[in-house]
Amino acid sequence: MSTANFGERLAGKVAIVTGGGGAMGGAQSRLFAAHGAAVCVADFNLEAGEAVRNDIVHSGGMAIAHELDVRDEAAWEACVSATEEEYGPVSILCNNAGANFRVSFDDQTLDMWNIIMDTGLTGAFLGIKAVVPSMRRAGGGAILNMGSLASIRPGGGSPAYAAQKMGMVGLNRAAAASYAKENIRSIIISPGHVDTPFIRGNNPHSPNDESTSIDNPENYNKRLSGTPMGRLMMPEDLANAFLFAASDEASGVTGSMITVDGGAAL
Numbered sequence: 663m664s665t666a667n668f669g670e671r672l673a674g675k676v677a678i679v680t681g682g683g684g685a686m687g688g689a690q691s692r693l694f695a696a697h698g699a700a701v702c703v704a705d706f707n708l709e710a711g712e713a714v715r716n717d718i719v720h721s722g723g724m725a726i727a728h729e730l731d732v733r734d735e736a737a738w739e740a741c742v743s744a745t746e747e748e749y750g751p752v753s754i755l756c757n758n759a760g761a762n763f764r765v766s767f768d769d770q771t772l773d774m775w776n777i778i779m780d781t782g783l784t785g786a787f788l789g790i791k792a793v794v795p796s797m798r799r800a801g802g803g804a805i806l807n808m809g810s811l812a813s814i815r816p817g818g819g820s821p822a823y824a825a826q827k828m829g830m831v832g833l834n835r836a837a838a839a840s841y842a843k844e845n846i847r848s849i850i851i852s853p854g855h856v857d858t859p860f861i862r863g864n865n866p867h868s869p870n871d872e873s874t875s876i877d878n879p880e881n882y883n884k885r886l887s888g889t890p891m892g893r894l895m896m897p898e899d900l901a902n903a904f905l906f907a908a909s910d911e912a913s914g915v916t917g918s919m920i921t922v923d924g925g926a927a928l
């Protein structure tokens with residue numbers, strides 16, 4: 663059994679981080695690079711991905727930025743090739759990219775359903791299929807899938823988000839069972855309420871207004887009172903769990919869910 667060097671827990675590893683220009687993907691990318699990984703910051707918002715790449719490179723880490731729409735199978739092949747060309751075979755995949763439209767079942771349209779499912783679930787499926795051949799060349803790997811409270815107890819809002827995040831539990835277990843013999847692990851990490859633009863801002867992949875944004879103290883306090891630890895999670899809380907799951911310290915962990923939610927799912 664290998665004993666990881668605590669300061670360089672991902673030395674020699676190569677990671678693709680989708681939604682890498684976002685809050686949680688950005689925090690993972692920075693932390694992974696600080697622990698010695700070479701990181702492909704993959705996002706369909708190239709400018710956001712480049713900003714994270716620049717931070718990493720300015721801090722002495724290894725990173726490239728790559729424009730990737732996770733819904734596009736051909737774009738995945740190009741992303742894996744570009745990463746391999748720069749750094750060698752990929753050993754870590756973080757499937758962060760997600761979308762949500764916070765409307766009721768009655769108001770959710772087929773377009774909204776398709777964007778949420780295609781981004782969060784089909785995007786992760788395509789990512790796993792594109793990256794596994796590279797992980798085989800690396801001699802193993804870790805697939806890390808972004809879950810949610812909706813992966814545990816989906817509520818009445820946004821039916822596609824509930825289906826996507828519950829679907830991620832199944833996809834995670836299928837990947838874990840399929841690839842365990844090849845030393846490729848798959849773990850789902852489920853945050854609670856994380857203070858990011860996903861629930862605060864008004865981006866096309868996750869629109870919010872006064873009725874949903876945590877900028878509205880009423881919404882913020884509702885999420886806070888649903889979190890026994892009494893604070894919202896921060897992207898760094900999640901990044902630390904992703905770091906553990908990606909590292910050799912988690913070499914026997916596969917198929918499972920790690921919650922990082924301040925007790926919100928209790």
Ligand SMILES: NC(=O)c1ccc[n+]([C@@H]2O[C@H](COP(=O)([O-])OP(=O)(O)OC[C@H]3O[C@@H](n4cnc5c(N)ncnc54)[C@H](O)[C@@H]3O)[C@@H](O)[C@H]2O)c1
Nearest residue numbers: 681683684685686706707731732758759760810856858860
């Ligand atoms: N913030 C929360 O409270 C919370 C809680 C549970 C789960 N999540 C999950 O975390 C992930 C989002 O992370 P965040 O909170 O850091 O949000 P974020 O909005 O800061 O980041 C999301 C990133 O995904 C990118 N993205 C969206 N669609 C894409 C696509 N088709 N292809 C490539 N990139 C795409 C965006 O450009 C953005 O950079 C989602 O999967 C979301 O469901 C968030």
